[in-house]
Amino acid sequence: MVKVYVEAYGCSQNIAETFMLARSIGEHVENAEKADIILIGTCVVIEHTEHRMLRRIKKLQKYGKKIVVYGCLPSARRELLKDDIIPITTWEFENAHKILGVDKSPLDEVFIWDSIATIPIANGCLGSCTYCITKVARGRIKSRREDWIVNMAKNVLNRGAVEIRISAQDTAAYGVDIESDLPTLIKKLVSLKGRYLLRVGMMEPRETLKILNPLLEAYASSKVYKFLHLPVQSGDNEILKKMNRGYTVDDFEKIVFRFRERFPEMTLSTDIIVGFPGENDETFENTMKLMEKIKPDILNITRFSPRPKTLAYRWKRPSTNKVKEWSQKITELHLENMRRRMEKMVGKEFNVVVPSHGKRGNYLARTINYVPVVLKKAKTGKFYRVHITDFSGAHLNGEILEEKEFL
Numbered sequence: 001m002v003k004v005y006v007e008a009y010g011c012s013q014n015i016a017e018t019f020m021l022a023r024s025i026g027e028h029v030e031n032a033e034k035a036d037i038i039l040i041g042t043c044v045v046i047e048h049t050e051h052r053m054l055r056r057i058k059k060l061q062k063y064g065k066k067i068v069v070y071g072c073l074p075s076a077r078r079e080l081l082k083d084d085i086i087p088i089t090t091w092e093f094e095n096a097h098k099i100l101g102v103d104k105s106p107l108d109e110v111f112i113w114d115s116i117a118t119i120p121i122a123n124g125c126l127g128s129c130t131y132c133i134t135k136v137a138r139g140r141i142k143s144r145r146e147d148w149i150v151n152m153a154k155n156v157l158n159r160g161a162v163e164i165r166i167s168a169q170d171t172a173a174y175g176v177d178i179e180s181d182l183p184t185l186i187k188k189l190v191s192l193k194g195r196y197l198l199r200v201g202m203m204e205p206r207e208t209l210k211i212l213n214p215l216l217e218a219y220a221s222s223k224v225y226k227f228l229h230l231p232v233q234s235g236d237n238e239i240l241k242k243m244n245r246g247y248t249v250d251d252f253e254k255i256v257f258r259f260r261e262r263f264p265e266m267t268l269s270t271d272i273i274v275g276f277p278g279e280n281d282e283t284f285e286n287t288m289k290l291m292e293k294i295k296p297d298i299l300n301i302t303r304f305s306p307r308p309k310t311l312a313y314r315w316k317r318p319s320t321n322k323v324k325e326w327s328q329k330i331t332e333l334h335l336e337n338m339r340r341r342m343e344k345m346v347g348k349e350f351n352v353v354v355p356s357h358g359k360r361g362n363y364l365a366r367t368i369n370y371v372p373v374v375l376k377k378a379k380t381g382k383f384y385r386v387h388i389t390d391f392s393g394a395h396l397n398g399e400i401l402e403e404k405e406f407l
């Protein structure tokens with residue numbers, strides 16, 4: 001059997017696809033020296049990552065093996081790869097086995113890490129944001145069939161998964177090209193027998209608004225984590241317009257309000273780009289005000305990185321010092337918000353699921369609201385009642401009180 005050494009970078013979708021591709025090629029080995037093929041799943045979301053990918057490929061080339069580069073680098077920046085590399089673009093993913101001359105399709109099986117399975121439900125999105133290279137790398141949305149997704153879910157449940165993640169560049173856009181939609185898919189998945197939790201991946205606000213009511217209904221299932229990843233990117237309407245995001249700050253707040261009204265303790269995750277062309281103290285203050293108001297539980301802060309092949313590439317940017325100052329300010333605010341939320345949970349009891357190991361030999365459990373609880377002793381795939389002893393940074397620490405049947 002062909003031996004494959006794999007490295008995967010970027011979002012959960014890219015990582016999941018890279019491991020699916022690896023399984024179709026052959027047997028996974030931990031050491032690049034022992035491999036026949038080296039497979040690297042790449043990301044180009046910001047310039048720094050792209051450079052890192054290129055450095056890593058160069059280093060892996062020293063082993064003198066056949067190198068396959070999958071993902072967003074060959075899709076958006078093919079010109080940066082040398083001829084001795086085999087590129088597989090994201091739109092070639094489903095037929096990659098034919099390109100590589102192997103029998104097994106990447107769609108035959110999804111990868112399970114500990115007790116977590118990620119199912120990539122679609123590729124691409126419906127947007128045309130002026131800064132985003134992912135659109136170049138992944139194109140217009142192409143949804144995978146509902147029956148394939150449901151079969152993959154049944155398969156991973158039989159293999160012991162307790163957490164299923166459905167991922168896409170915009171899960172809210174799922175199905176628009178195949179006469180389906182996300183709420184319908186969620187309902188089909190949660191109707192499967194088994195003790196497991198569904199984590200719905202990132203949803204663009206513009207598409208989320210269109211399905212808000214049925215989405216809230218679908219989320220009501222006890223098998224769906226009350227976790228919403230809704231990237232706002234800016235709290236200023238002028239900046240949102242320049243980004244071509246297709247929604248306003250009010251639209252974003254409306255979604256957050258409706259979700260929190262229904263699921264008050266849920267986890268809200270959002271993303272912010274700091275220093276977009278045209279950003280000034282006033283537009284940044286609007287973002288600060290929004291963050292003070294909605295207090296997201298998870299905040300991913302990225303400094304604007306101009307990407308080639310996008311409209312915003314040559315637009316004039318604010319100074320590096322300003323961007324640094326703004327990101328520090330918003331990070332401080334977020335740390336304070338997070339500390340307050342965590343403090344409130346100390347001393348309480350929760351039911352949790354343990355989908356995976358954590359760092360330093362610990363276990364990473366989740367409440368129904370997707371709050372991370374680190375446990376010293378546990379078993380992956382099990383459910384427990386836990387007591388929260390304290391917190392460190394973004395996670396709670398807990399002790400097991402008893403084993404449970406479900407959350």
Ligand code: SF4
Nearest residue numbers: 010011014043045072
């Ligand atoms: S889709 Fe975006 S985040 Fe994911 S690997 Fe591609 S560039 Fe990176």
